[in-house]
Amino acid sequence: MRIVLGVGGGIAAYKVASLLRLFTEAGHDVTVIPTEAATRFVGVATWEALSGHPVSNSVFDAVHTVNHVRLGHEAELIVVAPATADLLARAATGQADDLLTNTLLMAGDCPVLMAPAMHTEMWQHPATQANVETLRSRGVTVLEPASGRLTGADSGPGRLPEPEAIFTAAMALAGASAAEAGESGGAAQPDVDAVLAAGPSAAPLAVRALAGLTVTVSAGGTREPLDPVRFLGNRSSGKQGVALAAAALEAGARVRLLAAHMEVPAPAGVEVVQVETALELRKAALHAAADSDVVIMAAAVADFRPADVSGTKIKKRDDVADPVINLVRNPDILRELVEVRDAASRDQLIVGFAAETGDAGGDVLEYARAKLQRKACDLLVVNQVGRDKVFGEDTNSVVILSRDGSEPQEASGSKSDVAAAVIDRISAELSRAVPPA
Numbered sequence: 531m532r533i534v535l536g537v538g539g540g541i542a543a544y545k546v547a548s549l550l551r552l553f554t555e556a557g558h559d560v561t562v563i564p565t566e567a568a569t570r571f572v573g574v575a576t577w578e579a580l581s582g583h584p585v586s587n588s589v590f591d592a593v594h595t596v597n598h599v600r601l602g603h604e605a606e607l608i609v610v611a612p613a614t615a616d617l618l619a620r621a622a623t624g625q626a627d628d629l630l631t632n633t634l635l636m637a638g639d640c641p642v643l644m645a646p647a648m649h650t651e652m653w654q655h656p657a658t659q660a661n662v663e664t665l666r667s668r669g670v671t672v673l674e675p676a677s678g679r680l681t682g683a684d685s686g687p688g689r690l691p692e693p694e695a696i697f698t699a700a701m702a703l704a705g706a707s708a709a710e711a712g713e714s715g716g717a718a719q720p721d722v723d724a725v726l727a728a729g730p731s732a733a734p735l736a737v738r739a740l741a742g743l744t745v746t747v748s749a750g751g752t753r754e755p756l757d758p759v760r761f762l763g764n765r766s767s768g769k770q771g772v773a774l775a776a777a778a779l780e781a782g783a784r785v786r787l788l789a790a791h792m793e794v795p796a797p798a799g800v801e802v803v804q805v806e807t808a809l810e811l812r813k814a815a816l817h818a819a820a821d822s823d824v825v826i827m828a829a830a831v832a833d834f835r836p837a838d839v840s841g842t843k844i845k846k847r848d849d850v851a852d853p854v855i856n857l858v859r860n861p862d863i864l865r866e867l868v869e870v871r872d873a874a875s876r877d878q879l880i881v882g883f884a885a886e887t888g889d890a891g892g893d894v895l896e897y898a899r900a901k902l903q904r905k906a907c908d909l910l911v912v913n914q915v916g917r918d919k920v921f922g923e924d925t926n927s928v929v930i931l932s933r934d935g936s937e938p939q940e941a942s943g944s945k946s947d948v949a950a951a952v953i954d955r956i957s958a959e960l961s962r963a964v965p966p967a
């Protein structure tokens with residue numbers, strides 16, 4: 531595959547030399563385009579030696595080959611790492627002031643993945659977040675940065691994800707977009723033989739269970755506004771959904787996280803779509819499901835929302851009666867995802883979660899089986915909830931029910947253990963659904 535590797539001017543540029551090696555060792559043809567600032571961190575000679583191609587950042591070098599048009603046209607995948615705040619801004623506003631931004635503008639349908647790295651303040655600045663949103667809305671995959679030690683004494687979100695994680699995300703993105711273009715006639719599989727031939731460092735990534743697949747996970751609790759300062763919410767921490775996203779990433783998938791209110795950060799290397807209400811989540815989920823092989827609804831979705839949302843803060847007043855909140859029902863997103871999938875005869879595995887307390891009318895499993903029938907999803911992960919159970923805790927204990935009526939499967943331990951068991955079960959279901967060629 532012809533890859534353009536854009537390198538931004540940040541200290542993390544040195545890590546991108548390892549990323550370049552992963553690409554070339556897996557047999558890809560990589561042209562590196564550093565920005566001018568990037569060459570202050572890692573010199574042109576390094577990129578030329580590692581890629582085996584001439585390297586330039588100017589549109590006025592090798593003009594006879596019309597590089598500023600050709601590179602974007604010929605690329606089958608563009609990866610930008612580190613994507614600095616400046617580079618994200620220039621890409622979002624469509625500037626073409628160097629060879630890399632020219633190439634991004636000429637990329638057409640080519641999948642583009644950007645891996646940001648910068649100080650936390652810069653990453654969280656509304657200007658950067660707006661640029662990221664703009665790029666994502668145009669179909670660019672912008673990964674979440676990792677959290678940890680940054681260049682100075684500071685630490686927080688802003689570290690470049692590890693080269694292996696960027697490599698996995700890039701391969702999954704290329705595979706998914708090839709499948710979308712109908713080139714592989716179904717869920718994209720990486721060229722395992724080529725990767726195995728390339729040596730041990732690249733092999734484990736390509737043979738992971740969900741390599742080449744796109745997984746969408748919803749996580750956290752929705753918030754339904756009453757007025758500008760109040761909302762109806764729930765106790766979901768988002769920990770289980772985040773653990774599932776991390777496990778799917780680990781299994782080699784391209785992962786999209788639909789994040790409602792969460793108490794934990796999104797894992798590095800996933801694409802995050804931030805949502806607040808059930809209606810926003812519904813829109814994001816239906817959109818994301820259109821190109822997902824697996825959808826996992828781990829979010830705690832509010833079943834009801836206030837019928838009226840006041841545009842101003844509701845004040846207590848002595849001259850009128852205290853307000854009564856009227857609720858209206860939210861759509862059942864999980865149910866709708868299944869209906870849309872079935873109507874389109876799409877090959878997609880849909881997984882629901884069930885939070886049950888059990889009561890005098892039935893026990894947890896009875897309610898869960900009825901819920902599985904109602905929602906018609908393929909798998910339902912059931913946990914028993916109560917004020918001190920599950921919500922916000924680091925451990926979990928679940929039963930996985932399947933629509934085909936097979937034996938319920940139990941899993942317990944840390945939320946990461948449970949996530950790994952759910953992802954294992956998903957890959958087992960997928961390999962049963964698609965008989966090997």
Ligand code: CTP
Pocket residue numbers: 808827828829830831832833860861862863864865881882883884885886
């Ligand atoms: N869910 C959804 N849309 C809703 C409510 C829930 O997609 N409006 C999803 C959740 O993400 C979860 C599953 O449905 O995957 C079950 O959620 P749960 O709250 O346990 O079920 P409810 O549909 O709310 O059923 P009940 O209120 O009867 O327990």
